[in-house]
Amino acid sequence: MNRLRAATEFLPKYRHLISLLQVEYDIEPCHAIELADNGCIDNRRISLDMPFGGYLIYGVAHQHSGGSDSALYRETRDSITPLTILWAAVAMFGAVTVITVTARYRFKRDEEDGYEAVGRKMESYNQGWLLLVAILVTLSLPYSQAFRGNEKKIKTAVFQSPKFVLGPGEVENKFYYNIDFPSGHIGLKNFNAEVIDEAGNPVPLLETYLHHWVAVRYHVRKGINISAFSDHAKLNKSNYISGRNSGVCQGTLLPQYFGLGSESRHTTMRIPDPYGIPVGNPAEIPSGFEEQWMLNVHAINTRGVEDTLGCVECRCEMYNITVDEDGKPLRPDYRGGVSCCYNGTRCKVKQGFQDARRAFYLRYTVKWVDMNSFVLPIKVYILDITDTWKRAGNSTEINADHHCKMEYEIEPCDATRLANDGCIDNRRIRLEPFSGYIIYAVAHQHPGALGSALYREDGQLLCSSIPRYGKGEGPGDEAGSVVEMTSCHLPPGTVEISKGETLIFESNYSRISRHSGVMGLFYVLVVDKLPKPMHNRHSVVGTQDTTTLLAILWAVVPMIGLVAAIAVAINYRYKSEKGDGYEAIRYECAK
Numbered sequence: 001m002n003r004l005r006a007a008t009e010f011l012p013k014y015r016h017l018i019s020l021l022q023v024e025y026d027i028e029p030c031h032a033i034e035l036a037d038n039g040c041i042d043n044r045r046i047s048l049d050m051p052f053g054g055y056l057i058y059g060v061a062h063q064h065s066g067g068s069d070s071a072l073y074r075e076t077r078d079s080i081t082p083l084t085i086l087w088a089a090v091a092m093f094g095a096v097t098v099i100t101v102t103a104r105y106r107f108k109r110d111e112e113d114g115y116e117a118v119g120r121k122m123e124s125y126n127q128g129w130l131l132l133v134a135i136l137v138t139l140s141l142p143y144s145q146a147f148r149g150n151e152k153k154i155k156t157a158v159f160q161s162p163k164f165v166l167g168p169g170e171v172e173n174k175f176y177y178n179i180d181f182p183s184g185h186i187g188l189k190n191f192n193a194e195v196i197d198e199a200g201n202p203v204p205l206l207e208t209y210l211h212h213w214v215a216v217r218y219h220v221r222k223g224i225n226i227s228a229f230s231d232h233a234k235l236n237k238s239n240y241i242s243g244r245n246s247g248v249c250q251g252t253l254l255p256q257y258f259g260l261g262s263e264s265r266h267t268t269m270r271i272p273d274p275y276g277i278p279v280g281n282p283a284e285i286p287s288g289f290e291e292q293w294m295l296n297v298h299a300i301n302t303r304g305v306e307d308t309l310g311c312v313e314c315r316c317e318m319y320n321i322t323v324d325e326d327g328k329p330l331r332p333d334y335r336g337g338v339s340c341c342y343n344g345t346r347c348k349v350k351q352g353f354q355d356a357r358r359a360f361y362l363r364y365t366v367k368w369v370d371m372n373s374f375v376l377p378i379k380v381y382i383l384d385i386t387d388t389w390k391r392a393g394n395s396t397e398i399n400a401d402h403h404c405k406m407e408y409e410i411e412p413c414d415a416t417r418l419a420n421d422g423c424i425d426n427r428r429i430r431l432e433p434f435s436g437y438i439i440y441a442v443a444h445q446h447p448g449a450l451g452s453a454l455y456r457e458d459g460q461l462l463c464s465s466i467p468r469y470g471k472g473e474g475p476g477d478e479a480g481s482v483v484e485m486t487s488c489h490l491p492p493g494t495v496e497i498s499k500g501e502t503l504i505f506e507s508n509y510s511r512i513s514r515h516s517g518v519m520g521l522f523y524v525l526v527v528d529k530l531p532k533p534m535h536n537r538h539s540v541v542g543t544q545d546t547t548t549l550l551a552i553l554w555a556v557v558p559m560i561g562l563v564a565a566i567a568v569a570i571n572y573r574y575k576s577e578k579g580d581g582y583e584a585i586r587y588e589c590a591k
Helices: 003-011 032-038 081-106 114-147 308-312 416-422 551-579 583-591
Strands: 155-160 163-166 171-176 186-197 207-221 239-241 258-260 275-279 288-300 357-372 381-384 407-409 424-431 438-447 451-457 461-465 467-469 480-484 486-488 503-510 515-516 518-526 538-541 542-547
Touching: 114 518, 163 171, 186 207, 207 308, 207 357, 258 480, 288 357, 357 518, 416 515, 438 451, 438 461, 438 503, 451 467, 461 486, 480 503, 503 518
Parallel strands: none
Antiparallel strands: 155 357, 163 357, 171 288, 186 275, 186 357, 207 239, 207 258, 207 288, 381 518, 407 515, 424 503, 438 486, 438 518, 451 461, 451 503, 467 480, 538 542
């Protein structure tokens, strides 16, 4: 009844506020510079008074595509701050002073001379300041080392690929070796990219479509310059060792650590502390070699083309291509894909259309931390919906019996199918890709995509990644293009995959019209270890660092012990000095 009465009183009081609630709001796209500075996160906060009290037992947020997280806080949160430490130090100093004065007064009553009192007063005064310094030093250790010992400063750098020049309909698909990249043994936290013009302005996908970009590390013999090569297949294997992620496709297919496409501007990745993707480890670099990075940029200039979708899907008839880049005839059933839009090809342009060739760059932003014992390693896996994996007995090879094709065709459906199942191309595969804890996952799909998901064999959803299509013309909101794939950021330890566990990977596309050269990839970041409690005495809720009760206890208990030890020491010293030290001072003064 009390709560009902409170609610009844609350509604009339705040009716004018309720009438102002908008329920919905818009998120404006950010610039690439903001992406480097603050991760392009729209963070909103409100303060409100709760209408009645009680015990909170459940809470859940409701967000739409693009939502990353939501949180509820008290207005005052317990946290260990320098001000907290100062107050604790003052309190402890006060306690020690009281103990000291009490002990001095107690022994003063037993003395016959004022010299002893003066001597003890001065010594007590000096000891008090020494104790204050000791307490401040002691308090500074757990704060700076225990609480913040594993917080790593994230470094950020922005680079540009070599310049590439495109005219209407032309294609860029080169491999740039020895690109600018952070050096040393580091843990990567993020890598993102976008196409810009010579003035540094983001270029809309409706002008230059970013089919994909990928970043791959490799080892090259010192003194060998391979930056001029555009085809990695022609490199001398004795001087070049291709690196790759942890799996799962065969050979060197899909070896990248990072890679996206048209969705690059809005697809987010936040690797939580204390994790990082380890690269540049000297122990893993062969003797006489050095580690470098390669960037593959596949961009299609769509100015003035006859069929924009046909060009970005690399349909062979739009490029008038019958042989691949090596001059080998294409399969009769191959209608479209990267084999028809390789470097130097050109998509059909409307008759009479002319425009100047323009220069472009791929601007990429890298975030990292320096590797040490506090940074735990992450493994990168890429699942491919075209994989025809079969269990290979007792084999533990990451590529055992995997056969990824990377691309596939979507056939259009008829009117009957449209009425029955909505004309959806649903593909599912079963595989045993890895074991460990999933902390991040996101899909990569092309126009026509409806989303992708990863399940346990019992049907439990682990992650769903849904495309968002643009509605306008500006960079990041291009109509008809996939401008974002929602991603899953999973708290470490919440989703564990056991060794040998079978997962189900699903990719969905619309079949209302034909689609060529589509992809169904799933990037998954996995960790083998969870942080040890002694290495992480504070918890992270959403993006806010809050100190837990355990952390406070770690600070309070040593302080209490310190004060107790000081009190005992003072008491013991005065007792021991009563019959000797100060007696000698009194005797000398009497003479």
